Amino acid sequence: MNISRQTINRLKKEQSKIIQSIIVELLNDKNPSKIQEKIDWIEASAKIINLSHFNYVNILWAGFYFIFSITIFVLLCSFHIPQTEISLNLVSKSVTIKNLSHWQMREQIKLQEFSINNLQKISIQSIYEEFNKDYGNHNFHMTLQGKINIKDLTISDNSIITFSKKNDIVNVYAKNSKISGKLSVKCLIDTNFLDAQKNQDYHLDIDMFKCNNAQDSPPVFITFETIKTTPNTPLSINLKIVDNIKWNRLNISDINFLEEYPIGSGKFESTIKSASIHILNSDKNINLKENDNVFLSDLVTKRMEVITVNDGFKVSLYGSVSKIEAGPTDFEKDLSPTLLTYLIIQHKQKCFWTVIIFLWGALWKARGVYQATKI
Secondary structure, eight states: OHHHHHHHHHHHHHHHHHHHHHHHHHHHTOOOOHHHHHHHHHHHHHHHHHHHHHHHHHHHHHHHHHHHHHHHHHHHOOOOSSSSEEEEEEEEEEEEEEEEEEOOOOOOEEEEEEEEEEEEEEEEOOOEEEEEEETHHHHTEEEEEEEEEEEEEEEETEEEEEEEEEEEEEEEEESSEEEEEEEEEOOOOOOEETTTTTTTOOOOOOOHHHHHHHTTTOEEEEEEOOOOOOSOOEEEEEESSOOOOOOEEEOOSSSEEEEETTTTSEEEEEEEEEEEEETTTEEEEEEOOTOOOEESOOOOEEEEEOOOEEEEEEEEEEEEEEEEEEESOOOOOOOSOHHHHHHHHOOOHHHHHHHHHHHHHHHHHHEEEEEETTO
């Protein structure tokens, strides 16, 4: 039975009146038996008031317990874990990687054609003669055709590299970068040097460049180095490949799969052909469709490689991010696990006992409130 606040107030007022009357009767030496009856009434009313007070306190605590529990639950559902471990496998028409640490390719690449712009230094050696040139401020372009092997391709720190592919031609477009490498060339069909400032062609007419179709003809060795490029003076390398190329051990902090279309419009479109994402923290798999987006924030790569395939490039990446968003354009979803999901997946036993203790506490509070209402 619930007792209203008005009833409690009436009891308190009546208690005050009776206490005053008892004091008067005691001073006037009235009948003590009637005084005892009044004292018994005061004690009984005091118990009722105390029970009612206990009822209100328990209801207040139960309400606080409920609100606190809901707040914790909402926070666990709303906030995401700070670092999400991911495994990403996708095929894309182009790939842009940023803040690449100093990197050198260990494997050799077989090519049919090789061209590079913003060339600053070049050294050409054969058994016949040697040619060295430092172009200084005159940035030259070089084009080679023949049986070419490239090795020790080195890219400087903090480079922004975009890989794109058309048929069997791979383009490496670099900003904030300095690139160097070594070429071994057999049966050189054509070589062309273009002065970028004077817009003039130069053909090196020396014996080492004369094509010898003999299989045992000695190779020509070329060492090159580009200028340090800026966003306004990027460099481009074109590779006509014989076999698929693998770029591995790439340590980067940002990657995207976007291209500007139309060029100069400032609008970017996804170049993803297909993708599969595995969220390791929650053991969740997500498959993406063509032209869906993937955005990775604060990427820390632990393993990454880029391989040329028929459709473009296959990217395999394992690392951690602070946030991962994926999905159709303008409808990307945050795939980072919430704190609640992470706790359930990673700490199943702890979560089980936490829920048991929480339910026991809630039932105990409910029992106290129920008993307090029974007077």
